[in-house]
Amino acid sequence: MSLSRIRGFLVKLPMPARFRVTSGDAEPQEIKPARSHARTAETIEALGVDVVECLDKDGALLRALRLTDPETHRSDAAETPKGIEVDPTALMLTHFANLLHRAYEHSTEIAFTRLIELAERLSSHTESIEARLAQTETLLRREQSERLDDAYERASEALAKGDGSDPLVQQMMAAFMSAKMGQPPAPARSNGKTTNGKA
16 A cells, blocks of 8 residues: 555545554554644554544544555556567566656655645644734734723823813823724814914
């Protein structure tokens, strides 16, 4: 059984929570997924098991694969046609074609394994970035809310200490109340004087 075919079986949707493998008449054993499906496939291949079962988090069977089936193995070399069995040049060319076929099959498996590993690493990295971003946004909202509450309390205290006739205190209180309610603050009112000092 080729490593890429085991891995291809493992990555099918729905994604399994764990795997159960059986070898011959031995007791089935469960395997937890590794950090990547390629590592899990390597473990399963190294165990030399006969059957791989994918289970969900509740232990229900999602799918199974028998590794001893002929179609799960690499393709066999092409048979030599009857007419060229006596021709050494044709035999050499057929042998070369078989070797080339094996090399391409192996390199495709390796390339696909590396591609899957890269995709899994990128996915893991993206998930960690999104988690940090969500945590940062939560902290930022909490900090903003605490600052608004603190500013609202200070404005309330300043208003309680004074008689409320100070226009600066009234403007600060209106700005804080608007921010607390989620509305844009009202434009500042002039005290009756223009920039050049004339009314």
